[in-house]
Amino acid sequence: MPKVLRRFLMLSPAMLMIGLFMLIPILIIVAYSFMDANPYGGVRAKFSTEAYVQLVFERDFDDTLLFNKSNLLIFGRSISLALASTLLSLLIAFPVAYYMSRQEGQRKHILVLLVTIPFWTNLLIRTFCWILILRDTGLINNFLLAIKVIDSPLPLLNNNGAVLLGLIYSYIPFMILPIYATLEKLDTRLLEAAHDLYANRWQVLRLISIPLALPGIIAGCILVFIPSLGAFVTPQLLGGGKNLMLGSLIQLQFSSSRNWPFGAALALLLLALVMLALIFYARGPARRSEGGLL
Amino acid sequence: MTATISATREAVKVQSVVKIFQQQENQIKALDDVSLEIRDNEFFTLLGPSGCGKTTLLRLIAGFESPSQGEILLFGQRIEQLAPFQRPVNTVFQHYALFPHMNVYDNIAFGLKMLGKDATEIDKVVKEVLSLVKMSDYAKRKPYQLSGGQQQRIAFARALAPHPKVLLLDEPLSALDLKLRQAMRSELKSLQRETGITFIFVTHDQEEALTMSDRIGVMSEGKLQQVGSPLDIYERPLNRFVADFIGKTNFLEARLEASHGEVLEAVLANGLKLHFKQSLAKSKGERISLALRPEKIQLKALNESVSGNLLKARILDRTYLGTDTSYQVDLGQGIFLEVRDQNALSGNARFALGDEVLLDIAPQAFRLLQD
Numbered sequence: 001m002p003k004v005l006r007r008f009l010m011l012s013p014a015m016l017m018i019g020l021f022m023l024i025p026i027l028i029i030v031a032y033s034f035m036d037a038n039p040y041g042g043v044r045a046k047f048s049t050e051a052y053v054q055l056v057f058e059r060d061f062d063d064t065l066l067f068n069k070s071n072l073l074i075f076g077r078s079i080s081l082a083l084a085s086t087l088l089s090l091l092i093a094f095p096v097a098y099y100m101s102r103q104e105g106q107r108k109h110i111l112v113l114l115v116t117i118p119f120w121t122n123l124l125i126r127t128f129c130w131i132l133i134l135r136d137t138g139l140i141n142n143f144l145l146a147i148k149v150i151d152s153p154l155p156l157l158n159n160n161g162a163v164l165l166g167l168i169y170s171y172i173p174f175m176i177l178p179i180y181a182t183l184e185k186l187d188t189r190l191l192e193a194a195h196d197l198y199a200n201r202w203q204v205l206r207l208i209s210i211p212l213a214l215p216g217i218i219a220g221c222i223l224v225f226i227p228s229l230g231a232f233v234t235p236q237l238l239g240g241g242k243n244l245m246l247g248s249l250i251q252l253q254f255s256s257s258r259n260w261p262f263g264a265a266l267a268l269l270l271l272a273l274v275m276l277a278l279i280f281y282a283r284g285p286a287r288r289s290e291g292g293l294l
Numbered sequence: 295m296t297a298t299i300s301a302t303r304e305a306v307k308v309q310s311v312v313k314i315f316q317q318q319e320n321q322i323k324a325l326d327d328v329s330l331e332i333r334d335n336e337f338f339t340l341l342g343p344s345g346c347g348k349t350t351l352l353r354l355i356a357g358f359e360s361p362s363q364g365e366i367l368l369f370g371q372r373i374e375q376l377a378p379f380q381r382p383v384n385t386v387f388q389h390y391a392l393f394p395h396m397n398v399y400d401n402i403a404f405g406l407k408m409l410g411k412d413a414t415e416i417d418k419v420v421k422e423v424l425s426l427v428k429m430s431d432y433a434k435r436k437p438y439q440l441s442g443g444q445q446q447r448i449a450f451a452r453a454l455a456p457h458p459k460v461l462l463l464d465e466p467l468s469a470l471d472l473k474l475r476q477a478m479r480s481e482l483k484s485l486q487r488e489t490g491i492t493f494i495f496v497t498h499d500q501e502e503a504l505t506m507s508d509r510i511g512v513m514s515e516g517k518l519q520q521v522g523s524p525l526d527i528y529e530r531p532l533n534r535f536v537a538d539f540i541g542k543t544n545f546l547e548a549r550l551e552a553s554h555g556e557v558l559e560a561v562l563a564n565g566l567k568l569h570f571k572q573s574l575a576k577s578k579g580e581r582i583s584l585a586l587r588p589e590k591i592q593l594k595a596l597n598e599s600v601s602g603n604l605l606k607a608r609i610l611d612r613t614y615l616g617t618d619t620s621y622q623v624d625l626g627q628g629i630f631l632e633v634r635d636q637n638a639l640s641g642n643a644r645f646a647l648g649d650e651v652l653l654d655i656a657p658q659a660f661r662l663l664q665d
Binding site: 193198200203 | 356357358377378379383384385387389391392393394395404405408409452453456
């Protein structure tokens with residue numbers, strides 16, 4: 001009994017933190033999502049499922065429900081941009097992480113430090129810098145115009161491509177670091193053993209390095225996918241007004257649209273998507289890496 | 295003529311190989327002009343203390359390192375430029391290096407798959423080698439579900455499956471406990487006989503080397519000190535290092551006095567004269583070193599008769615070793631010897647501390663060293 005009590009006491013700070021700052025806010029959001037919107041902001045204490053209806057329908061003047069695909073399009077765009085940024089980050093990050101993991105002691109630490117350097121500056125400022133680079137009178141266009149490769153500026157800003165670039169730029173360290181961590185622990189003798197057993201470099205990569213780095217790869221994918229899905233700053237600044245993503249849509253509901261219940265419902269939908277991704281993470285590799293990393 | 299005949303019999307030929315590792319500013323000479331010939335179907339052991347270059351030599355043959363100078367030939371073909379996966383040799387690694395994400399079957403099949411064998415042949419070979427190492431029931435296990443000894447067997451099976459021309463073994467028994475290690479020695483030896491594959495075995499354990507090998511190459515400080523059969527290495531060590539590294543040895547410093555045909559006469563620092571048989575060319579008056587194994591000295595009581603060299607000594611110390619007793623004896627004027635004496639039927643040591651004894655040493659028991 002005292003053992004149970006002691007365990008409870010030791011866990012209580014963590015439980016208090018999670019309870020106060022995570023569980024209660026989420027419950028408030030759940031409650032808001034089932035309330036009526038106050039046109040002047042906030043909510044009215046009256047039960048309503050209107051917010052969830054609004055996800056896919058809009059009301060006509062005579063209250064008939066009409067299918068509205070605009071929100072679905074935003075979900076679709078968010079999910080595909082998040083998936084694309086995850087995939088591209090993986091393709092870029094794996095070779096980088098592999099290279100880092102193969103360096104000698106001191107060099108390795110310096111490279112890890114370099115990967116974390118972007119975090120030293122605020123994300124907002126870094127994203128603004130991309131505007132300076134990508135806009136019509138930005139670095140790239142000015143340079144290309146100057147060397148007469150193009151006649152008029154390329155439309156580099158305010159499109160999905162710019163958002164994708166911004167997302168990859170923002171979250172790629174979260175892909176590099178976990179992959180690096182697994183590759184760094186990878187026993188080089190296993191690679192030698194595979195070479196010894198007639199596997200060439202490509203086969204060693206495909207059959208040994210990648211399978212053994214899988215926990216890191218999946219962790220990295222989750223760590224990039226989740227913030228990409230809910231990203232707000234990057235799509236807002238680089239995507240322009242037209243290309244709304246889930247994060248911006250939620251933000252709108254709490255500001256100019258003054259539809260808090262709908263914003264709350266959208267936030268819960270985002271939460272559900274993230275949880276789906278986490279369940280995939282928890283189930284997939286857990287079975288595969290069973291004793292996999294020794 | 296002789297060159298072509300011997301070339302076909304050599305599995306591996308190492309010619310004047312030098313390996314230098316660059317470590318920051320320091321150059322470390324891991325191998326210093328090593329030449330070696332390993333015959334086909336031979337169980338060859340590279341023996342030496344850690345850091346002597348034996349593992350480096352093995353890694354050069356496997357292809358994980360390339361020589362700074364010199365040539366390596368495999369059945370007459372130069373291989374030092376080939377990548378590890380292009381060489382028909384396989385390695386059993388010190389810590390097994392089994393692929394943790396694959397089961398036993400897939401581990402063993404790996405090399406065959408990479409060689410592009412078809413599924414039926416792979417299946418046949420995997421089952422063959424599994425039964426060869428007596429692990430047929432473990433095909434579906436993952437490496438972490440096996441004990442150290444079992445992992446060891448799978449590591450052998452995996453390296454044997456592609457039927458390499460030469461099998462390289464890097465201290466494969468060092469991670470096992472003593473009993474298992476002793477059992478695996480005879481298994482390894484019979485595995486080598488059954489498969490007919492040339493084994494190159496690296497170890498720092500002299501007992502392993504002596505019990506398993508057809509021939510041993512003793513290495514120290516990047517150099518090959520002596521190559522020979524276990525008997526050669528033990529009974530006829532060429533130099534001080536080999537004599538000292540393998541078994542126990544007494545070293546005696548002496549001056550060559552006279553030669554009577556085959557029998558030479560030397561004088562120890564304390565004036566004692568020794569007679570010994572030797573063919574090494576040394577001239578009169580030269581300083582020499584003699585090696586003398588403790589078990590080649592017969593301890594006798596003062597009243598017993600002596601057939602070889604006769605030396606008087608006093609027992610300084612003794613250590614009970616089970617089958618025999620090790621005595622530290624004093625020959626006077628700072629010359630001490632270790633003597634092994636088999637224990638009597640009762641198990642009691644024959645002599646006590648302080649006893650005066652006679653040492654009876656046959657002239658053939660001495661070994662004249664090169665250095």
